[in-house]
Amino acid sequence: MSKFFRTLLQRTYLALITIPFKLMPSLAYMAFTGQGSTAQLCRHIARQGIRRVLVVSDKPLVNLGIVARAVDVLTEEGVSCTIYDGTLPDPTFAMVDDGLALQAQYNCDAVLAIGGGSSIDCAKTIASAATNGRDATKLVGYFKVKKAPLPLFALPTTSGTGSEATIAAVISDHHSHEKFFIADAKMLPDAVALDADLLLGMPAPITAATGMDALTHAIETYISLWGTDSSDAHGYAAVKMIFEYLPRAYKDGNDAVAREQMSIAAYYAGMAINDAGVGNVHAIAHQLGRHYGTPHGLANALVMPEVLRFMAKTSQQPLAKLGRLIEVATSSDSDLQAAEKFIDAVADLNKRLGVPDQLDRLKEADIPEIAIAAVKECSGYPVPILMSRDDCQAILRTLLSSPEGAPVLAS
Template identity: 85%
Template sequence: MTKFLRTLLQRSYLALIAIPFKLMPSLAYMAFTGRGSTAQLCSHMVRQGFKRVLIVSDKPLVDLGIVARAVDVLTEEGVVCTIYDGILPDPTFAMVDEGLALQAQHNCDAVLAIGGGSSIDCAKTIVSAATNGRNARKLVGYFKVKQAPLALFVLPTTSGTGSEATIAAVISDQHSHEKCFIADPKMLPKAVALDADLLLGMPAGITAATGMDALTHAIETYISLWGTETSNAYGYASVKMIFEYLPRAYREGSDAVAREQMALAAYYSGMAINDAGVGNVHAIAHQLGRQYGTPHGLANALVMPAVLRFMAVAAQAPLARLGRLIEVAAEGDTDQHAAEKFIDAVADLNRRLGIPEQLDSLREEDIPAIAEAAVKEGAGYPVAILMSKKECQAILNTLLASPQGAAALA
């Protein structure tokens, strides 16, 4: 099939699936911000009348006392809390089922997610399945959450996924490791708290990877075919904030101002995804996560410079605007040069944050299959230009920790 025909089919498909997204009502809910907003969110839950809350989190956050900050407030107000701390990176349907069993056993009437994207995505799926047949696998796809979910509230403890603001969740099949998408506006939380106190002291490596995840969302939504005035405003602001505050948060984990600004930036880029979707960076990163267990934010960061160079012509104007926004390009620069300077700035930010240029686990013999899966996934996103399998393989070759990778980077 020629690239022209593939593009024509992709644009027709995108036009069709865009219809329900365009008809969605405005996605708005309550957000508490600032240090100490955890208590505000918990008090809000109490005022809403919830009596039995399932906490969805991970064991490290329980051990660090992060979960207790919310549980203590809720318990003092007479709320019975049940903690499910079995969440691991790339949550599976088995984890969803475990959470559902606890919710049913304790008759929980609301769920509070405390953690990163894995905990939030799992919680979104639990509240949706709880009122829709209790079979999460049947929710895979778009707009399959027919009945209103249980009330969901969110305390993000990383600044990257934006899952606290999106209408989607990603759950993995524990056997095939396939990442399954569930998307429905009913999955949005009732309220969130962006509390910088929960982010202080986050390790530098996690700060870097999650921050670059947020940057990926901001850039991909800004260059998306589905970009709207609203999503572009969110993406534009997020790019500016991340370039300014992510290096600060990386250097000094206790910088409360930088942490708060990064929490807002991740939230903004998550809001942008609801309108504009993601793109080719995610299409490749998801395969690296499935194949090698590469953390999602790190996978996005590794792939992004090469993908943006591949898209530099098709997305030249918006990339040029971003180059001028972060002041690596001057107003007098041509769009081509401004776009190139922005892409170079993304690669430089990776280096400043200690993100490697190659993926040690990537095997050359795996590249054709990874590329084939990434091209298939990317064709379902509102990207300005489709990847061919050969083009995707060339991008992946830049990640090889070998002479081939060095040559591709040259």
């Protein structure tokens, strides 16, 4: 199929799918921020008359005592807690089923996610499936959550996915590792806490990966065909904050100011996704996660500079604005020059954060299959320019390990 007809089909599909998004009610939620916000969120949960909470998290956060910080407050407030700690990166429908079984066994009337995007996505899906037939696979797609989910709350422990602010979740098939999207305005958490105290001491590699994930969201929403005044404002602010505070958080894991600002930036970028969606970077990154288990934030970081270079001419105006925003470009630069300087700044930020530019597990023989899947996925995104298979393969080949043994990423 020619690029013209692919683009025509994409624009037609986007026009149709935009209709329910435009008809969505205004999204309303509550966010607690700053020191002590974990306790504020937990007291808010108790004030809603909730008495039995399913806490969705992972074993490391339980062992570190992070989950206990919330559970102790809830217990003091008379709320009983059942902990599901089986969430792993790239949560599966099997994990959702395990959480649903606990929810039913203990008759939990609300769900609290504590963790990164994986735990939050798992919790969103559990809360939604619990009131909609208990089969999460039937919720895949847009606007399939017919009945209101169980009351849902989120306590993010990373600054990257923005899942605490979005209307979507990503759940994988246990066998094929294919990722499936579930999106509905009803999946937005009722309230969240952005507590920087929970982020202190996060290892530098995780700080880098999650921070670059947030930057990807901010940039992709800012250049999206679906961009709105609201998403542009949130994406614009997030880009500025991430360039300023991510290097600080990476350098000093206990920089409380940087941690707090990064949590807000990730939240802003997540809010922007609700209006503007994601794009070509995610389309490729999802395939790297599926094929090789590459952590999502790292996959985004690896792919982003070359994808932006591919899109530089088409998206030169918004990218130029971002270049001038972070002061790597000036008003005397043309838009294309400013856009290219911004892309160079993204690549340089990767280097400063220790993110390599190669993926050692990527094999030449896998590239055609990965490209086919990525091109198919991006056709449903509001990207200003579609990748062809050749375009995608060229981007992927820049990630191949060099025979000379250049530094590579062990995913």
